[in-house]
Every structure is written in C-alpha cells, then in structure tokens.
Amino acid sequence: MAIKLYNTLTRQKEVFEPLQPGKVSMYVCGPTVYSKAHVGHAMSALVFDIIRRYFLYRGYNVMHVMNYTDVDDKIIQRANQEGIDPIKLAERYIEEYRRHVADLNCLPATHYPRATQEIGQIISMIQNLGENDYAYAVEGDVYFRVTKDQDYGKLSGRKLEDMQAGARIGVDERKEHPMDFALWKSAKPGEPAWDSPWGKGRPGWHIECSAMNLHHLGEQIDIHGGGNDLIFPHHENEIAQSESLTGKPFARYWVHNGMMQLAGQKMSKSLGNLVTIEEFLAAHEGDALRMMVLNSSYRNPLTFGEDVIAQAESALERLRNALRPASGGQASPELQQQVEATRRAFEECMDDDFNSAGALGYLFELARTINQGKDAGQDVAGAQAALRELMTVLGLRTEKPAAQGAAAAPFIELLIEMRRELRAQKLWALSDLVRDRLAALNVVIEDSKQGTTWRWK
RNA sequence: GGCGUCGUGGCCAAGUGGCAAGGCAAGGGUCUGCAAAACCCUGAUCAGGGGUUCAAAUCCCCUCGACGCCUCCA
Numbered sequence: 340m341a342i343k344l345y346n347t348l349t350r351q352k353e354v355f356e357p358l359q360p361g362k363v364s365m366y367v368c369g370p371t372v373y374s375k376a377h378v379g380h381a382m383s384a385l386v387f388d389i390i391r392r393y394f395l396y397r398g399y400n401v402m403h404v405m406n407y408t409d410v411d412d413k414i415i416q417r418a419n420q421e422g423i424d425p426i427k428l429a430e431r432y433i434e435e436y437r438r439h440v441a442d443l444n445c446l447p448a449t450h451y452p453r454a455t456q457e458i459g460q461i462i463s464m465i466q467n468l469g470e471n472d473y474a475y476a477v478e479g480d481v482y483f484r485v486t487k488d489q490d491y492g493k494l495s496g497r498k499l500e501d502m503q504a505g506a507r508i509g510v511d512e513r514k515e516h517p518m519d520f521a522l523w524k525s526a527k528p529g530e531p532a533w534d535s536p537w538g539k540g541r542p543g544w545h546i547e548c549s550a551m552n553l554h555h556l557g558e559q560i561d562i563h564g565g566g567n568d569l570i571f572p573h574h575e576n577e578i579a580q581s582e583s584l585t586g587k588p589f590a591r592y593w594v595h596n597g598m599m600q601l602a603g604q605k606m607s608k609s610l611g612n613l614v615t616i617e618e619f620l621a622a623h624e625g626d627a628l629r630m631m632v633l634n635s636s637y638r639n640p641l642t643f644g645e646d647v648i649a650q651a652e653s654a655l656e657r658l659r660n661a662l663r664p665a666s667g668g669q670a671s672p673e674l675q676q677q678v679e680a681t682r683r684a685f686e687e688c689m690d691d692d693f694n695s696a697g698a699l700g701y702l703f704e705l706a707r708t709i710n711q712g713k714d715a716g717q718d719v720a721g722a723q724a725a726l727r728e729l730m731t732v733l734g735l736r737t738e739k740p741a742a743q744g745a746a747a748a749p750f751i752e753l754l755i756e757m758r759r760e761l762r763a764q765k766l767w768a769l770s771d772l773v774r775d776r777l778a779a780l781n782v783v784i785e786d787s788k789q790g791t792t793w794r795w796k
Numbered sequence: 797g798g799c800g801u802c803g804u805g806g807c808c809a810a811g812u813g814g815c816a817a818g819g820c821a822a823g824g825g826u827c828u829g830c831a832a833a834a835c836c837c838u839g840a841u842c843a844g845g846g847g848u849u850c851a852a853a854u855c856c857c858c859u860c861g862a863c864g865c866c867u868c869c870a
Contacts, residue, residue, distance in 0.1 A: 350800090367870090368870070369870080370869090370870065371868080371869075371870095376870090377870090379869090379870055380870050381870090382870070383870035384870080386870090387870095411868085412868080413868070413869095492799095495799070495800085495865075495866080496798095496799050496800070497798075497799060497865095497866070498798085498799095500798095501797085501798045501799075501866085502798075502799095502866060544868085564870095565870060566869075566870030567800090567801085567864070567865080567870085568864070568865065568868095568869055568870070569865095569869075569870070570800090570864095570865070571799085571865055571866065572865095572866085572867085573868095573869090595870095596870070597801080597802095597863095597864085598863085598864065598869095598870075599870085600863075600864095603862080603863080604863080604864095605863075605864065605869090606870095607868095607869055607870090608868085608869065609867095609868065609869065610869095630819095631808085634808065634809060634810095634818090634819070635808075635809065635810095636809085636810085638801080639801075639802070640801085640802080640862095640863065640864075642808085646807065646808085646820090646821095647807080647808060647820095649820080649821095650807070650808055650819070650820040650821080651808085651819090651820085652820095653819080653820055653821090654808090654818090654819045654820065657819075657820090660833065660834080661834095663833085688810085694810075694811090696808095696809060696810050696817095696818080696819095697809095697810050697811075697817075697818085698810095699809095699810090699818070699819080700809090700810060700817050700818035700819080701817085701818080702818090703817095703818050703819060704817085704818070707834095707835085710833090710834055710835070711834090711835070713834075713835095714827095714834070714835055762829085765829075767829060767830065770829095770830095771829095771830070771831080774830095774831075774832090775831095778831095778832095783832070783833090784831090784832080785831085785832050785833055786828075786829095786830095786831080786832080786833095787828085787832095787833080787834095788828095792833095
C-alpha cells in the first residue's frame with residue numbers, strides 16, 4: 340500500500356514517491372515571530388506533526404525543516420514600539436514558540452533555520468538570479484522579474500493578466516511589472532541590515548525559504564508545506580525563485596492545511612480574532628487541540644470554539660479510559676482479529692491523504708471492542724497495546740500529563756483508604772462527602788469490584 | 797472581477813457511484829449502596845432544483861449560502 344496525498348500543484352491526490360527511497364524531505368513554513376502565536380499556528384504545527392509521525396510509522400526516514408522568519412517589517416515595527424532590538428524580539432518569540440510546540444507534543448524538527456542565519460546563502464542566490472536576468476536592482480532594492488518566469492502562477496492557478504496587482508495597495512512605480520516582488524530590500528536608517536552588492540539591506544520574505552531549502556535539503560525536496568494562505572504569493576514566489584535558479588522542479592508535493600476559524604472568519608493576527616496558544620494551554624491540554632485537528636480533515640477550515648473543545652476532551656478521555664488496566668482474563672482469537680482489522684483500516688485511512696478523522700473512527704471502535712472484552716472477561720492487553728501504539732502514531736498522549744499537584748498523591752490515597760472503611764461500615768453520607776470534595780479538587784474517584792481508583796480530571 | 801474550498805442527524809465529522817463510519821450531547825435500559833466508568837438500545841437520505849445512470853450524499857448543470865487567496869498572514 341502506498342501513501343497518497345493531495346498536491347496543491349496538480350490539484351489532485353497523488354501516490355507519494357520520494358526522491359530517494361525510504362526518505363522524506365519536508366519543509367514547512369513557520370511563523371514570522373513578531374508576536375504571540377495563536378491556535379491557528381498550532382493547527383499547522385499539529386497537521387505536519389501528524390503527517391510526519393505517519394511517515395515515520397510507515398518506515399520512512401524524515402528530514403523535517405521548519406523555518407523562523409526573524410527579520411521583516413512587522414518585527415522591526417514592533418521592536419521600535421517596544422524600544423528593543425528586533426533580533427532580541429524575534430528571539431523571545433522563537434523561544435516561546437518552541438515551548439508551545441513541545442507542549443503540543445510535536446516532535447522537534449530536524450532543523451530550525453532562521454532568515455538572519457542564512458544571509459550569505461540568500462545574497463549569492465539573488466546574485467545568481469541577477470546574472471541570469473531573473474532579477475534587477477533599483478536603488479538598492481532587488482526585484483524578481485515575473486515576466487521572465489514562463490510558468491509563473493502555476494501553483495495558485497493564476498495568470499499574470501488576471502491578477503489585480505496593487506488593487507488594495509499602491510504599486511511601486513519603479514518595478515517593471517506590478518507583480519515583481521522584492522528579493523532584497525534596502526535598509527532605512529536604524530533597521531537591521533547586512534552588507535550586500537546592492538548596499539545595506541535585508542532579504543525579502545520569499546527568498547529566505549528558497550535559500551534555506553537549498554541549504555538544508557537541496558535543490559529538490561519531497562514535500563513543501565504550510566498554511567493555505569501561503570499558496571499565493573509566498574509559495575508561488577518560492578517556486579519562481581528556486582526553479583529559475585536550479586532549472587529543476589522544486590518540491591514534488593505541495594501540502595497545505597486549512598485555516599482555523601473564529602467567529603466565522605479566518606483567525607489571524609491582522610484581524611485580531613485570535614486565541615493564543617498560551618491562552619489555550621492555560622485552560623486545556625494540548626491533546627484537546629490535537630483531537631480537534633485529528634477529527635477533521637487537515638485541508639478544510641476548522642472552527643475553534645469552547646463546545647468543540649469540550650467534545651474533543653470527552654472523546655480523548657474515552658480513548659484513554661479504554662487503556663486503563665484490566666484484570667487479566669481469557670485470551671481471545673476474535674479480539675486479536677479485530678485488532679488486526681483495526682490496524683489495516685487505520686492505515687488505509689491514513690494512507691489516503693492522512694484521513695485522520697476516518698482513522699480515529701477505527702480507534703474508537705477498537706476502544707469499544709476493548710471495553711466489551713473487559714466486560715466479557717477477556718485478555719485485552721494486546722488490544723490495548725495496539726490502541727496505545729496507534730494513538731501515539733497520531734501524537735496523542737495515552738495518559739493525561741502529570742498534574743501540578745503530583746505531590747498530593749499520597750494524601751489522596753490516604754483519603755481513599757479511609758473512605759474504604761467508611762464504605763465498609765455503610766456510612767454512605769460520609770463516604771460520598773469525601774468523593775464530592777475530592778471531585779471539587781479535580782480528583783475523580785471510581786468504585787468497582789476490583790476496588791477504588793482515582794485520577795486527575 | 798479572477799482563482800479555489802465547502803454546505804452530511806442538536807453539535808463535530810468520515811464517506812466521493814451500490815442499502816449513511818465514528819465522537820460529543822440527548823433519551824431508555826443493564827451494572828452499582830449511590831455516583832462514575834463501561835456495556836446494550838433509540839435517531840439523519842446527505843443546502844435546494846434539474847440532469848446522467850439499473851443505481852448518486854458521491855458525476856454534470858443551475859440556484860442559494862459560507863469561507864479562503866488575489867496586501868502581510870500557519
């Protein structure tokens with residue numbers, strides 16, 4: 340069975356064939372670090388983490404590069420407002436982002452290049468483009484000449500004539516064509532700047548990704564990812580730059596995730612309708628967001644809201660409950676067959692453009708099978724191991740991360756022990772009081788024939 | 797105006813030609829001192845209209861509606 344994935348470039352699902360057998364090179368556009376990241380950024384990180392984990396599960400060696408844009412107009416503007424160094428500002432948000440991604444249980448990328456660390460590479464690329472007539476300099480700025488690129492627009496399906504260049508923003512009269520875009524921007528006084536053949540300046544937005552790709556992954560890569568808001572102009576321009584330079588197809592598969600929506604609109608910094616990752620994680624665990632992402636298809640918009648979060652949390656709990664220890668039992672060949680069928684169905688879904696919602700459905704069916712097995716006194720350890728494994732493939736934690744009050748455990752157990760005595764003496768009111776008060780402290784108590792268990796809510 | 801995505805039960809959502817997965821919520825039941833967890837049972841003909849087909853949620857056309865991109869954006 341082969342993995343199929345939807346390629347924005349061809350607008351269809353294609354069988355994944357890597358450039359090198361057994362290896363996947365994947366580049367994902369990261370954030371511009373000028374303010375706090377929001378759950379939309381988290382969605383993108385989660386989507387590509389899920390994709391990456393699945394490739395790993397299928398035995399591929401994955402090279403995963405995610406960049407930080409750490410120099411641009413907004414960073415400079417924000418730093419000026421705060422009266423601090425732009426590079427410092429970027430550094431601050433990079434650190435924060437890194438923590439968030441870890442909290443979301445995303446595997447760390449293989450490399451995290453930054454624009455400011457690739458200046459040499461960027462300059463030589465621009466020079467090269469200039470020598471081949473793909474770029475021209477005007478007063479210290481350098482632009483890419485879109486008319487020189489035969490297939491410009493192929494990713495986003497646009498023609499130069501159809502684009503209303505400058506419809507919403509004034510056209511720079513110095514450009515040969517309104518759609519020409521900046522490769523290098525001359526510096527104004529006080530801005531971060533690097534020496535270049537065109538004078539002091541800094542790279543344009545698109546060129547950094549082309550340069551980082553070339554540097555870290557080579558002239559051609561398997562998968563290039565990012566949010567679908569990057570298709571145009573960012574990824575279009577990356578293709579233009581990279582392919583004009585190397586003469587080779589750049590990325591084989593372009594993969595784009597849909598946008599997180601809030602209040603019926605795309606969540607974005609410019610609109611201001613956002614929930615930061617920090618805010619989300621203060622109230623919920625990262626896996627709740629991951630469940631939301633898994634339960635929908637990554638290419639479609641995902642609506643953010645408290646009701647949907649609550650649903651995801653309940654669903655997550657159901658999966659984890661199925662993993663709670665069972666008390667031995669009879670081996671069951673039927674159960675084992677079920678497990679194998681689940682695994683096949685799971686893979687079939689994930690193979691089909693990472694249909695995580697479908698795959699998740701089979702995990703819930705497996706959970707039910709496990710619970711039924713428990714009731715029937717069967718040995719469900721093997722089924723639980725499979726569920727645990729497949730949850731991990733999706734990046735779900737099989738247990739709730741240890742709560743803050745871990746030190747309270749001995750005291751909780753003491754209370755449970757005393758409550759056992761109360762129950763033995765049928766002092767129901769008192770024993771229920773203990774349970775209720777613990778519940779108020781987010782400790783859930785459950786009685787069963789095997790005894791009493793507790794866990795953090 | 798151009799390019800693109802989408803509209804499935806109360807909510808989230810898979811399915812993209814052959815009797816509509818799964819989760820959450822709800823109601824009924826079993827178990828339990830009670831509760832929780834768990835198990836069993838109950839519910840949609842797929843925005844609307846037309847067409848193709850033996851057969852359509854699934855293909856084609858039209859209408860309505862939502863959203864994204866065309867400026868920075870995951």
